[in-house]
Each structure stands twice: as structure tokens, then as C-alpha cells.
Amino acid sequence: xxxxxxxxxxxxxxxxxxxxxxxxxxxxxxxxxxxxxxxxxxxxxxxxxxxxxxxxxxxxxxxxxxxxxxxxxxxxxxxxxxxxxxxxxxxxxxxxxxxxxxxxxxxxxxxxxxxxxxxxxxxxxxxxxxxxxxxxxxxxxxxxxxxxxxxxxxxxxxxxxxxxxxxxxxxxxxxxxxxxxxxxxxxxxxxxxxxxxxxxx
Amino acid sequence: xxxxxxxxxxxxxxxxxxxxxxxxxxxxxxxxxxxxxxxxxxxxxxxxxxxxxxxxxxxxxxxxxxxxxxxxxxxxxxxxxxxxxxxxxxxxxxxxxxxxxxxxxxxxxxxxxxxxxxxxxxxxxxxxxxxxxxxxxxxxxxxxxxxxxxxxxxxxxxxxxxxxxxxxxxxxxxxxxxxxxxxxxxxxxxxxxxxxxxxxxxxxxxxxxxxxxxxxxxxxxxxxxxxxxxxxxxxxxxxxxxxxxxxxxxxxxxxxxxxxxxxxxxxxxxxxxxxxxxxxxxxxxxxxxxxxxxxxxxxxxxxxxxxxxxxxxxxxxxxxxxxxxxxxxxxxxxxxxxxxxxxxxxxxxxxxxxxxxxxxxxxxxxxxxxxxxxxxxxxxxxxxxxxxxxxxxxxxxxxxxxxxxxxxxxxxxxxxxxxxxxxxxxxxxxxxxxxxxxxxxxxxxxxxxxxxxxxxxxxxxxxxxxxxxxxxxxxxxxxxxxxxxxxxxxxxxxxxxxxxxxxxxxxxxxxxxxxxxxxxxxxxxxxxxxxxxxxxxxxxxxxxxxxxxxxxxxxxxxxxxxxxxxxxxxxxxxxxxxxxxxxxxxxxxxxxxxxxxxxxxxxxxxxxxxxxxxxxxxxxxxxxxxxxxxxxxxxxxxxxxxxxxxxxxxxxxxxxxxxxxxxxxxxxxxxxxxxxxxxxxxxxxxxxxxxxxxxxxxxxxxxxxxxxxxxxxxxxxxxxxxxxxxxxxxxxxxxxxxxxxxxxxxxxxxxxxxxxxxxxxxxxxx
Numbered sequence: 001x002x003x004x005x006x007x008x009x010x011x012x013x014x015x016x017x018x019x020x021x022x023x024x025x026x027x028x029x030x031x032x033x034x035x036x037x038x039x040x041x042x043x044x045x046x047x048x049x050x051x052x053x054x055x056x057x058x059x060x061x062x063x064x065x066x067x068x069x070x071x072x073x074x075x076x077x078x079x080x081x082x083x084x085x086x087x088x089x090x091x092x093x094x095x096x097x098x099x100x101x102x103x104x105x106x107x108x109x110x111x112x113x114x115x116x117x118x119x120x121x122x123x124x125x126x127x128x129x130x131x132x133x134x135x136x137x138x139x140x141x142x143x144x145x146x147x148x149x150x151x152x153x154x155x156x157x158x159x160x161x162x163x164x165x166x167x168x169x170x171x172x173x174x175x176x177x178x179x180x181x182x183x184x185x186x187x188x189x190x191x192x193x194x195x196x197x198x199x200x201x
Numbered sequence: 202x203x204x205x206x207x208x209x210x211x212x213x214x215x216x217x218x219x220x221x222x223x224x225x226x227x228x229x230x231x232x233x234x235x236x237x238x239x240x241x242x243x244x245x246x247x248x249x250x251x252x253x254x255x256x257x258x259x260x261x262x263x264x265x266x267x268x269x270x271x272x273x274x275x276x277x278x279x280x281x282x283x284x285x286x287x288x289x290x291x292x293x294x295x296x297x298x299x300x301x302x303x304x305x306x307x308x309x310x311x312x313x314x315x316x317x318x319x320x321x322x323x324x325x326x327x328x329x330x331x332x333x334x335x336x337x338x339x340x341x342x343x344x345x346x347x348x349x350x351x352x353x354x355x356x357x358x359x360x361x362x363x364x365x366x367x368x369x370x371x372x373x374x375x376x377x378x379x380x381x382x383x384x385x386x387x388x389x390x391x392x393x394x395x396x397x398x399x400x401x402x403x404x405x406x407x408x409x410x411x412x413x414x415x416x417x418x419x420x421x422x423x424x425x426x427x428x429x430x431x432x433x434x435x436x437x438x439x440x441x442x443x444x445x446x447x448x449x450x451x452x453x454x455x456x457x458x459x460x461x462x463x464x465x466x467x468x469x470x471x472x473x474x475x476x477x478x479x480x481x482x483x484x485x486x487x488x489x490x491x492x493x494x495x496x497x498x499x500x501x502x503x504x505x506x507x508x509x510x511x512x513x514x515x516x517x518x519x520x521x522x523x524x525x526x527x528x529x530x531x532x533x534x535x536x537x538x539x540x541x542x543x544x545x546x547x548x549x550x551x552x553x554x555x556x557x558x559x560x561x562x563x564x565x566x567x568x569x570x571x572x573x574x575x576x577x578x579x580x581x582x583x584x585x586x587x588x589x590x591x592x593x594x595x596x597x598x599x600x601x602x603x604x605x606x607x608x609x610x611x612x613x614x615x616x617x618x619x620x621x622x623x624x625x626x627x628x629x630x631x632x633x634x635x636x637x638x639x640x641x642x643x644x645x646x647x648x649x650x651x652x653x654x655x656x657x658x659x660x661x662x663x664x665x666x667x668x669x670x671x672x673x674x675x676x677x678x679x680x681x682x683x684x685x686x687x688x689x690x691x692x693x694x695x696x697x698x699x700x701x702x703x704x705x706x707x708x709x710x711x712x713x714x715x716x717x718x719x720x721x722x723x724x725x726x727x728x729x730x731x732x733x734x735x736x737x738x739x740x741x742x743x744x745x746x747x748x749x750x751x752x753x754x755x756x757x758x759x760x761x762x763x764x765x766x767x768x769x770x771x772x773x774x775x776x777x778x779x780x781x782x783x784x785x786x787x788x789x790x791x792x793x794x795x796x797x798x799x800x801x802x803x804x805x806x807x808x809x810x811x812x813x814x815x816x817x818x819x820x821x822x823x824x825x826x827x828x829x830x831x832x833x834x835x836x837x838x839x840x841x842x843x844x845x846x847x848x849x850x851x852x853x854x855x856x857x858x859x860x861x862x863x864x865x866x867x868x869x870x871x872x873x874x875x876x877x878x879x880x881x882x883x884x885x886x887x888x889x890x891x892x893x894x895x896x897x898x899x900x901x902x903x904x905x906x907x908x909x910x911x912x913x914x915x916x917x918x919x920x921x922x923x924x925x926x927x928x929x930x931x932x933x934x935x936x937x938x939x940x941x942x943x944x945x946x947x948x949x950x951x952x953x954x955x956x957x958x959x960x961x962x963x964x965x966x967x
Contacts, residue, residue: 012757014793018764021786025771056753081760104756108767 004049004122005029006115009039009065010081011057019052022108023115036060040068048126050118051078055101063092075125077118081106128198135199138184146183149176153189154196208458215451219444230412230431237383238414238429245378248286249351249369249420253334255280256290256353256365263292263355264362270301277303286377288345288370292355294363297325305373318342321350321366328352328364336421339399345370347391347399349421369421371400387429394424492569492590495576500525500546503585512569512592514562531560545573545586556593567594611635619716620695623704624651626670626711632704638715641691651713658688658715660697669701672709678702681711685718693719731830755800758793765790815942817852817965818860820889820897827864828887831872840872840883850889853897854965855942863935863946867901867958870931874905874955896944896961904955913948935960 006028010016013034020030029049033039036053037060051069053062060068062080069076080094080101094101100114142150145166152162159177163170186192259276262268268276277290281303291302324337334353342348348370355362371391379389379402390401412431419425486493492509496502505520513520513529520528530538534557541557544550550573559569570591578584614621615636622634631654634646642654652659665681672679681699688695695715704710765786772778821844828835828842835842853860868885875883882904892898908916917936932946939946939960946960 012761014761014789014796015757015764017789018761018768018786018793021768021789022764022771025768025775104753105759105763108763 003029004119005031005047006049006052006119007031007033007039007047007076008052009033009036009057009062010052010054011035012054015054015081023112026112026116028115028119036062036065036068039065043069043072043074045072045074047074047076048122049076050115050122051076052115053078053080055080055082075122077121079111079114079118132198135184135195138195139199141183142180146176146180149173150180150184150192150196153177153180154193208455211454212451215447219447222444227412231414234387234412234414234429234431237387238416238427241379241383241389241429242416242418242427244380245374245418246420248284248378252284252287252351252367253353256351256367257334260353260355260365263365264357268292273301274303277301281305284377286369286373288342288348288368288373289366291366291368292363293325293366295329295361297322300363324350324352324366325364328354329361332356332359332361336423338423339371339393339421339425342368342370345372347371349423349425351421375400375402387431390428390430391418392426392428394426396426399425490592492592493587494520494590495585495587496545497585498546498583500542502527504587509590512561512567512590513559529559529561531558531566534558541571545588548575550586559590567592568597569593619714621712621714622646622651622655623702623710623712625704626709632710641688641715655713657690658686658695658697660684660686660699665699667701669699669709669711672701674703674707674709676701677709685722686715693717694722731826751800751804755797758797758800761793762790762797765793814856814858815854816857818855818857819852820850820899820962821846821848823857823861823864824887824889824899827861827868830865831868834869834872835885838872838875838883839880840875840885842868843884843886845886845888847890850891850897852965853962855962859938860942860962863938863960864899864901866931866935867960870958871901871903871905871956874903874907877906878904878955892961895964897964898959898961900957900959902951902955902957904951904953907950907954907956908948910950916948917946 006023008016008019008023008030010019011034016032016034020032023030031042033042036057039051040060053065055062066078066080069078078100082101082103100118102111102114139147139150148166149162152165157165159170159173163173166173181187181192184192184195186195259268259273263273273292281287281290285305287305289302289304292300294300318340320338320340324335327335332354334351337350337352339347339349345368348368351367351369352364353366354364375384375389383389384402388402391399393399413428414430415426415428417425418427487507489506489508492512493504493506494502494509495504501522501524502520503522505517507517510517510520515528525539525542526535527538538557541550541555554570554572556568556570558566560566570593572589572591574587574589575583576585576587617635618637620635620638620641622638623632624630625632629651631647631649631651634642639646646654660682664684667679667681669681679701681701683696683698686695686697687693694717696718698714698716700712700714701709702712769778769783769786772783824844824846828844831842864887868887871885872883875885884904886902887900888902889897889899917932936946939962943963944961946958948956948958951957
């Protein structure tokens with residue numbers, strides 16, 4: 001996982017440079033790209049932080065890039081910078097689930113707030129993704145039988161019911177159950193259920 | 202051919218006849234000659250035979266010794282006396298000496314006992330050798346000329362005892378043995394073996410060359426020849442007379458034949474010419490479309506030609522010999538025709554001919570013009586009247602048609618609003634002018650000088666591409682000049698075209714067509730003014746576009762400046778900075794400030810050029826002008842434009858051109874929107890009314906497909922378009938313009954289908 005950065009994509013050099021100057025004054029890591037194409041070339045799925053994207057650019061527009069990223073299942077939050085008359089475009093982008101948009105000329109405080117919110121959101125999302133990944137890995141370590149037992153525990157079946165359903169003795173179910181709780185690192189059934197849900201997201 | 206052959210045969214026959222006659226005559230002469238020659242030869246031979254007998258007798262006597270010199274003398278002299286053709290008789294002994302000799306005349310060449318000539322010696326040797334009589338060859342004796350001798354041997358047994366010799370001078374033989382009648386008739390000559398003439402009886406008379414005969418003279422032999430030729434006698438003339446007559450008569454006959462032939466040829470030629478002339482006349486008569494009819498002094502038809510027969514449909518035989526009323530008189534015109542005939546027979550027929558109506562056999566009537574002329578026979582006496590009849594039905598029809606076509610032509614030309622005249626090139630006189638021309642230049646224009654008449658509006662002939670006077674008819678029609686001129690008198694503009702054409706009489710003339718183009722020119726002028734205004738408007742449109750991009754463009758430097766600035770502020774507040782870093786950022790910020798200033802200056806420069814000019818504008822006028830521009834599109838699309846403006850509508854306060862542009866845009870959009878509407882429903886209505894106290898509202902309603910409910914606001918967004926070639930700025934700018942005038946532009950659905958675009962404009966401040 002790379003460092004969280006603000007990826008700025010704008011065709012206007014002064015805009016890029018000045019944004020970098022501003023954001024760095026708040027201690028943010030900034031990466032600049034002169035076009036959507038340049039960003040796509042550099043893009044990797046473990047990018048984190050947020051994207052600041054100019055809507056109107058020659059070649060690939062900000063909206064085009066946004067769609068491309070969605071197609072690649074990127075969850076990077078995106079802030080659109082719009083100019084006069086681009087509002088309808090930005091609205092349609094927002095409807096598609098874009099993080100936010102800010103109209104030029106913008107208040108630097110607003111911009112910083114937005115970026116920080118996005119960074120935070122991305123961080124949260126990243127940790128959640130990490131937890132989910134752990135849960136998934138733990139789930140992977142279960143044997144076939146343990147998995148079957150787990151599935152039945154999660155839907156709220158009692159040991160007896162599980163034993164009947166799987167055609168095994170209650171004792172065996174209990175052994176499996178304690179192994180599952182151990183492997184999954186859960187202290188209660190409620191925790192177990194949460195882990196299973198995470199692993200499935 | 203045959204006459205020529207006959208003449209040739211005749212000539213040949215005559216030649217043959219003459220030749221035969223001549224031949225027969227010659228043959229007869231030849232036969233007589235031969236007879237006479239034989240007779241002469243016979244005579245000579247007889248004499249020489251008797252000479253031989255005499256010599257042999259005396260030689261026998263001498264051998265027997267019965268001859269003495271005197272007896273020899275006597276017997277020889279006696280014999281010589283009766284045979285004068287011999288010159289001498291000589292007795293020669295065996296020793297070749299002359300024993301005795303007797304001469305016809307005194308003198309004996311051999312008296313001395315020697316042989317003077319070699320031929321004599323040769324003869325003697327031959328006789329002594331053979332003991333047979335022998336003739337010597339001819340030798341020339343000094344006295345007698347060519348002579349030969351006859352030697353008879355004297356022998357007893359084989360004992361040669363000499364010879365008796367008789368000398369035959371040829372001249373003597375000719376003189377004495379040939380009778381006088383023979384000599385008169387023939388030329389007798391002797392030649393030796395070499396063909397040399399030895400002797401001849403006479404050469405005084407001319408010889409008839411063809412008539413001669415040669416024979417061997419033997420004895421004496423030795424190759425001697427006797428030649429006889431006939432004299433040409435005077436009797437020949439008598440004999441050639443018939444030949445001459447025949448020849449002369451033949452020539453006469455041939456000459457007359459020749460003359461006859463020439464005469465005949467002349468006659469044939471004359472006949473041919475006559476036949477040709479007759480055929481020509483007949484053909485002429487047959488081909489002539491004019492009918493000919495002759496009547497005698499009693500009014501009986503004596504002659505009709507084929508054309509007349511064809512005209513009236515009767516056969517020639519049905520007409521000849523007929524008297525009035527003629528079968529080709531229509532019953533209803535009998536009286537007229539009778540009167541005409543009476544006049545004609547009286548010699549009162551009008552010279553210019555008379556028009557009459559004739560009846561065809563099939564009942565058809567037709568009009569003719571009849572000319573009568575006296576018919577005079579070979580003796581100079583008038584034999585009747587010859588009438589030539591012309592069918593004038595076609596002529597009348599053609600004349601009527603021509604008149605009608607002229608009428609049409611004049612109607613068309615007078616109906617034209619272009620002024621047309623035609624002028625001759627020599628005198629420049631106007632030959633023709635149409636009504637439009639006369640209306641401008643006066644109704645007395647024809648015949649006057651064209652330059653003087655058209656002085657108010659005439660092109661300069663120096664600018665013509667060709668001098669019309671030099672053009673030949675085959676070079677026409679030729680466009681000479683095409684220009685636009687203003688008539689100085691009425692101030693209207695004309696397109697003046699000059700053409701060289703061929704006039705009806707064949708000469709080259711000049712035709713001028715002046716088309717009134719004043720309206721077109723005015724329209725063009727109007728158009729160019731509109732164009733100018735349109736250009737101004739398009740600047741405004743561009744400004745609208747700029748206004749849209751201006752915001753974006755200006756945002757860039759402004760945002761950058763703010764960013765640089767806040768970046769500095771943040772660093773200063775946190776007390777975490779390097780001065781040179783801040784300096785660089787500040788410098789960058791001022792560069793961006795400059796950039797923003799440049800953008801604003803550019804826009805200001807642009808706007809300064811296209812300042813709107815607001816005045817009091819009558820909306821009805823604006824609508825009218827906008828429709829003027831859209832009319833072509835409307836006509837193309839088959840759309841109707843209805844306008845409804847109350848006459849008391851107050852004036853609006855606006856830039857006329859800008860509003861016109863908005864309206865034109867809306868009208869065009871409306872027309873295009875009705876593309877899929879059935880033709881009959883394509884109606885665009887423009888109306889205007891007061892909207893409250895302060896505004897005028899203008900509505901443009903179409904019957905098109907309308908706009909989907911949610912889309913109406915998007916229409917006004919920039920870059921929104923439903924047209925493949927559209928910019929998507931039209932309505933956006935329109936709204937900008939209207940809003941610039943403090944008005945509003947909006948769209949609602951037309952209750953009857955389609956859309957209504959409306960805008961408001963403030964009333965002009967009073």
C-alpha cells in the first residue's frame with residue numbers, strides 16, 4: 001500500500017502548480033498529472049488518498065476518467081473542479097456517485113476541507129478493506145466441515161440442530177465450533193457473525 | 202456501221218474490177234507477145250536451119266572434092282544474096298587457113314587467113330575435135346558488131362578436111378530476119394550469158410515495162426538470150442478510160458453517200474432535240490402546279506393540263522370539248538361563272554386575274570385565282586383563251602396562319618416587361634420596338650435614330666465586343682454587350698443586352714433588350730445592408746460564446762492566484778517557510794494576475810467593437826424583416842408564416858438587429874422543427890402583444906414535434922443541440938441577448954402540438 005496522496009489532474013499548468021503549493025502548505029502529499037491519459041498510465045489499484053479532477057480538459061474529460069476508474073473498481077474518492085456552465089455535467093457526475101465537486105474560483109478552505117474529508121474517507125475505507133481482508137483470510141483457513149458448521153452457526157442454529165443437519169454427533173459439532181471460534185479470532189457468536197459479513201463484503 | 206461497210210465493200214469491188222480489167226488486158230497482151238515471139242523464134246530457127254543445110258551440102262560436096270573455088274564462090278555469093286542476114290561464108294581448110302571466102306559486102310576480115318577472134322579459134326578447135334557442126338560464142342566484129350559463127354566440118358570418114366563457116370552478125374539478123382511489123386510492135390534484143398546487151402532492133406520508143414518475155418536463143422546457144430518487150434502504145438489511154446470512169450464515178454457515189462449520211466445525222470439530231478424539247482415541255486407541264494385550261498372562241502374547252510385535271514378531279518377526256526356550264530363549276534356559283542366566261546370571251550377579263558370558287562369531283566370546294574390570256578395560233582389569229590389557274594386555298598390558309606403567328610409574336614413581345622428594339626446597322630434606324638420600349642421612349646420610336654431615342658439609357662458602342670457592322674450573317678447571333686445602366690430620365694436601372702442577329706430580310710441588325718432590374722438592385726442593396734448587420738450580429742454571437750468560455754478561462758488564473766496566496770498564508774501562519782520559496786510562489790501569482798488581465802483586456806477590446814445600439818423599435822417592422830430573411834427557408838420547407846401584430850402595439854427599447862437575429866433564429870428553428878409535420882400542417886405563427894405595463898411579448902409558435910417535457914431548460918444550455926451540424930449556441934445566445942435587454946426568453950409546449958418560444962422586451966422609455 002502506497003502513501004495516501006492527493007492526485008491532481010488538470011490541463012492548466014498554473015492550476016496544478018498552485019494547488020500543489022497550497023496543499024503542501026497543509027502537509028499533504030501531492031502528485032500532478034497534466035491529463036487524464038497521463039494519470040491512467042500511472043494508475044495502480046493500490047493508489048490511495050484522493051483525486052482532484054478538472055471536468056473540462058482537452059482529450060479525455062474528467063467525467064470520462066471517472067467512468068474509467070469506476071470500471072476498474074477503484075474506490076478513490078474524486079473531487080471535480082468545475083468552471084462556469086459545467087454545473088449540469090458535474091451534477092450528472094455526482095449522481096453517478098462521485099465524491100464531490102467544487103466550482104472555480106473556489107475558497108481554499110473549502111477545498112482543503114473537502115480534500116481532508118476525502119482522505120479520511122479513503123483511510124476509513126482502506127482500514128475497512130484491511131479488516132475484511134483479514135476476515136476473509138481467516139475464513140479461508142477453515143476446513144470444509146468447519147465451514148459448514150460456521151454457516152449454520154451464523155444463521156443461528158443450535159449445536160443439536162447442527163448435529164442433526166450434518167449427521168454428526170453433538171460432541172463433534174462442539175469440537176468444530178471451538179476450532180472455528182479460535183481460527184476466526186472471535187470471542188462471541190455476534191463477533192463471528194460480524195467477521196463473516198466483513199469477509200463477504 | 203452498215204453504211205460504212207457497204208461503202209468499203211463497194212470501194213473494194215471497184216478496185217477489184219479495175220484490177221481484173223487491167224489484168225485481163227495484160228494477159229491478152231502477154232499472150233499476143235508470146236505468140237509473136239514464138240513466131241519470130243520460129244522464123245529465126247527456120248533461117249538458121251536452111252543455112253545449116255546449105256553449109257552441110259557444100260561441106261559434103263567439098264569433102265567429095267566436088268567444089269572448086271569458083272563454084273564455091275558462085276554458090277556462096279548466090280546464097281548470101283538471098284540470105285542477107287549472113288555477113289560471110291568462109292571455107293577453111295584443115296590447117297586452119299582460109300581457102301575461100303565470100304562476103305556479103307566488100308572486105309573480108311578473115312581474108313588474110315588468120316582468125317581475128319579467140320572465139321573463132323575456139324570454134325574451129327571444137328569442130329576439128331568433134332567433126333560435128335558447132336556455133337561459136339559471140340564476138341564483136343569491127344564492122345558488124347556482135348557476131349557469132351556457124352562451123353560445119355568437112356570430113357571424109359574421120360578425116361577432118363576443114364570447115365565451112367557462116368558468120369551471123371546479130372544486127373544483120375535483126376535487120377533481115379525480123380519483119381518490120383514486128384519491130385514496130387516489139388523491142389527485140391539479144392543478151393549474152395552474163396546478161397550483157399549484145400544487140401537490139403531499136404530503143405527509140407518507150408518500153409512497156411511489164412510486157413516482156415525472155416527465152417534461150419538456141420541455136421546458137423552458148424547462154425545467149427533473146428528478149429522481147431512490147432512498146433507502150435497510145436491505145437493504153439483508151440484502155441484506161443473505163444478505169445478512170447469507174448474510179449471517178451465511184452468517188453461521186455461515195456461523196457453522195459457521205460453527204461446523205463451527214464444529212465441523215467443532222468436530221469436525227471434535229472429529231473432528238475425535238476423529242477427532248479417535247480419531253481421537257483411535257484414534264485414541265487406535268488410538274489407545274491398551275492392548272493392550264495384553253496377554250497376556243499366559242500367557249501369550248503380545247504386543252505387542259507395534268508395539274509388542272511388533278512385540281513378538279515376530272516379526267517382529261519371528260520373535260521376536252523365540253524362547253525359551259527363546266528363540270529367544275531359549283532352549282533351555287535353558276536351565275537358568277539357564266540358572267541366571267543362572257544367577259545372572258547369578250548376580251549374583258551381583268552389583267553390581274555379573278556378569284557373564283559371551283560368544285561372538285563368529290564364535291565369539295567376550293568378557291569382559285571384565274572388569269573386569262575389570248576391564245577394565238579401559228580398564223581397569228583386568236584384561236585381562243587388560255588387560262589392559268591392557281592389553287593389559293595393553301596396560300597390563304599398560310600397567310601391567315603402567318604398573321605396569327607405574327608399576332609402571337611407581337612402579343613408575346615408586347616407582353617414582356619423588358620424593352621426590346623431592333624435597329625439597322627447602316628442608318629441606326631429603329632426597325633422594331635415592343636410595347637415596353639414604346640412606353641419608355643414614346644410610341645413614335647420606330648423609324649427614328651435609335652441612339653437619339655435611347656439617349657437617356659444607352660450603352661457605349663465602343664465597349665461592344667465586336668463591331669456589328671462588320672459581322673457577316675453567318676456569325677450571328679452574337680452577344681455584343683451586357684451591362685447595367687440607369688435611365689437618366691426615370692431613374693430606373695436596366696440590364697441592357699446587345700445582340701447581333703439576322704433580321705427577317707437577311708441583313709445583320711442589332712437587338713437591344715433592356716430588362717428593368719431596379720427592384721432586384723434594391724433587393725441586392727437591402728441584402729448587402731442586411732449582410733453588414735448580420736456580420737455585426739455574428740460578432741455579438743461570438744461574444745456570447747466568449748462570455749461562456751470567459752468564465753472558465755478567467756477562473757484558471759484567479760484560482761491559481763488564490764491557491765498561491767493561500768499557500769503562502771498557510772506557510773506564514775505555521776511559521777514553516779523559506780523566503781525564496783514564498784517569493785517564487787508570489788511571483789507565479791503575479792504572472793497569473795497578468796494572465797487574467799490580458800483575458801479581460803481581450804474581451805473588452807472585442808466588446809467595444811460590438812456595442813449594442815438600443816433605440817425605439819417597432820416590433821412589427823422587426824418581424825417583417827426577419828421573415829424577409831427566412832422566406833427562402835420557409836418556401837423550401839413548404840411552411841406558411843402567419844403574422845399577427847396589433848397595430849397599436851407600442852415600440853420596444855432594443856437593438857433592432859440583435860432582436861431581428863433572435864427572431865430569425867427562432868423562426869428558422871420553428872421551420873426546421875416542422876420537418877416531419879405533414880406539409881399541410883406546416884404553419885408558423887408569429888404574434889406580438891403587450892405583456893403588463895412595461896413589456897412586449899413576442900411569440901413564435903410552430904407545429905413541430907415539440908420538446909420532451911424535461912428537456913425544455915436544456916435547450917438553452919450552451920452546446921446543446923438537436924441538429925447534426927448545429928453549434929448548440931443559438932438559443933443560448935438568444936437568451937443572452939434577450940437577458941441583455943432585461944427581457945426573458947422561454948419555451949412552453951404549444952397546446953395544439955409543437956412549441957411556442959416567447960421573449961419579452963421592455964417598452965421604450967418615453
